[in-house]
Amino acid sequence: MSLTFQELGLSQERATQLEEIGFTAPTNIQMQAIPQLLNGRDVVGQSQTGTGKTAAFSLPIIEKLDVNQKAVQALVLTPTRELAIQVHAAMSQFIGNSGLKAVAIYGGQSIDRQILQLKRGAQIVVGTPGRVIDLLERGNLRLDQVKWFVLDEADEMLSMGFIDDVERILSQAPTERQTALFSATMPPSIRMLVNKFLNSPVTVTVEQPKATPNKINQVAYLIPRHWTKAKALQPILEMEDPETALIFVRTRRTAAELTNLLQSAGHSVDEYHGDLSQQARERLLTRFRNRQVRWVVATDIAARGLDVDQLSHVINFDLPDSVETYVHRIGRTGRAGKEGTAITLVQPFERRKQQIFERHVRQNWQLLTIPTKxxxxxxxxxxxxxxxxxxxxxxxxxxxxxxxxxxxxxxxxxxxxxxxxxxxxxxxxxxxxxSGVDLPVEEADSPKPRINKRRDGGDYGDGGGERSYRERGERGGRRSYKEGRNYDDRRSVATPKPKLRTAQREPSISG
Structure with missing residues (x-):
């Protein structure tokens, strides 16, 4: 039986205000984290996007802050400006008419404007590490009255190289404070951060709901040899015809090139990555949410701030390095009881990686060939x-x-x-x-759902044996996978032994 927000310890006034804005029942992570934070405990939360973690840390903070004290009492750090804007918007909604004030500080916006907002007084600051440090060094932001410290998407801060900045900021906050850390994954570096800066924290974990994968139709399109992924994507998009889609790529360059290619083909699509100005990002977000743009090509880091309701498709143009990132990506569709589709483009040398992901989500992907004309x-x-x-x-x-x-x-x-x-x-x-693009003219035989593993170097169904697979796409085998090496960049891979067959490096996306 689900508890109410008031039963979790929030005031009647807060519970009523939440009901007015449509929050009728707490999520799993909110039921676990809110009572602990209200009781003064540090919290480590592991959960994916879309589980309600922003409310899980925001509501206890808003409940406990002193509205009469204008100094900064709570600091929320996020890895990207988009997430800072998103968290700030959510917290402002939760604040309502209580008299508290929240300010968002991040790069890409005038620092003078943000300084002015801080001078006017704010109890809550939501910001990115770089801009927070800038304002600390200028003396415009003081943390001596901070009672709450939140690290949101800590694993992304690690991947973006912000951990040193985070430690620097944490060291300037009072030791007598409450700290909450939320992350989709918990690598060793994050655990070290927890041990160093959190005081006997309570760990709350929200696994991907078992029902969620069943509402996400996971499909893999097998890319023919000598085909680029860009060439394969176009007939797939024509066949699937997504209403709204996030297309995930590894790099900003790929995002820009793929967007140009799809726009030239007449599709409603735009790019979203770190090279865009803040104004351009916000404009694209508005257009995407208003369905003025159907598809967005995005990198993982930039997409952390992209949260769109009723997303019909997630397309993995590039397979991510980790299963956690894959689950995080596909979890953006199939929400709120709706069905969604996750499409992954799989090249021959990625078949084993595909199987690893399948085992992790405990659901076999539907394997399809490129649609024929x-x-x-x-x-x-x-x-x-x-x-x-x-x-x-x-x-x-x-x-x-x-x-x-x-x-x-x-x-x-x-x-x-x-x-x-x-x-x-x-x-x-x-x-x-x-224009006569080269497409299959006859439907190929349906691929087998499973691939038999052989240790004698025989065929895995991807045209090469175990040794050939590692030489071509994953030199060093399991070690390279853990290190997150880019599978598509095989220029960094040493030349294979002459007797082993090597795969050709995929040409430029525009080629």
Whole structure:
């Protein structure tokens, strides 16, 4: 039986205000963390995005802060400006009319404006490490009255190289404080941070709900040899036709190149990465949430601040280095009881990595081949048929009937309808398909769902044995996987032994 927010220890006033903004029942992590934080305990929370952790740390802080004291009493550190904006917006909503004030400080916005906001007084500061340090050094931000310290997405701070900055900031805060750390994963470096700066913390863990994977249709498209992923993605997108999608890539350069390629093909898509200005990011977020842009190509770090309701698809253009990141990505779809689809592009040398991910989520992916030209055309015709059926019940149909009555004296009615459909189809048919792009003309045999493992160097179903696999994509085997080496950048891999067959390096995305 689920508890109410008031039963967790929040005031009646806070519980009523939460109900007014649509928070009727606490999530798992909120039920675990809120009572501990209200009781004065340090908390370590391990949970994925979308579990409600922002409210889990925000509500106890807001409940305990002194509204009459204008000094900074709570500091929330986030790895990216997007997440800082998101957390600040959520906390401002939770604050309501209580009289408390929260300020967001991050790079990409005028520091003078942020200094002015701090001078006016704020009890809560949400910021990125770099800008927080800048303001500390200028003397515009003081932490001597801080009673609460929160590290959000600590694993991303580690991957972005912010841990030294985080330690520097923590060392300037009073030792008599409450500290909460939230992270999707818990690598050893984060554990060391916990042991150093948290006081006998309570650990709360929210695993990916068992029902969630069943609501996410996980699909893998197998990339043919000598094909680039960019070439394979276009027919996949035409076949799947995502309503809204996040397309994950490794690098900013890939994000920019892939976006240009898809825009040239006439798709509604834009890029989202660290090279964009803050103004450009906020503008894109608004357009994406308002469905003015259907798809966004993003890097993992930048996408931490991208939270869109009812996302229909997540597409892994590049497989991530860790299973935790994969789960974090696909967890953005299939929320709130809705079904979602997670599509992954898998190259031959990534088949074993695919199996590792499958075992982790305990669900086999549906393995598909690149859609053929005939399949894509059939999909478009089926879609057109649905549009025609919808138009038959529309109000504008009557205005076209006189044209048909006039033409039917000279042409067959069926021929007229077929000609109209042909015109409509040709106008909506993708330009790249008309240009004669090299697509499979016949549907390939369905791939086997499992791949038998052989230790004698035989075929794994990816065209090479165990030794060949490691030489081509994962030199050093398991050690390279843990170190998170980029599978697509095989220029850093030593030349394989002459007797072993090597895979060709994938050409540029635009090639």
């Amino acid at each position: 005939a399949q894509i055309e059939a999909q478009h015709i089926q879609k057109l048929r649905g549009q025609v059926a919808e138009a038959l019940t529309g109000e504008r149909l009557a205005s076209f009937l006189p044209i048909i009555s006039e033409m039917i004296e000279e042409y067959d009615a069926h021929a007229i309808a077929a000609a109209a459909l042909q015109i409509a189809y040709d106008q909506t048919r993708p330009a790249w398909l008309l």
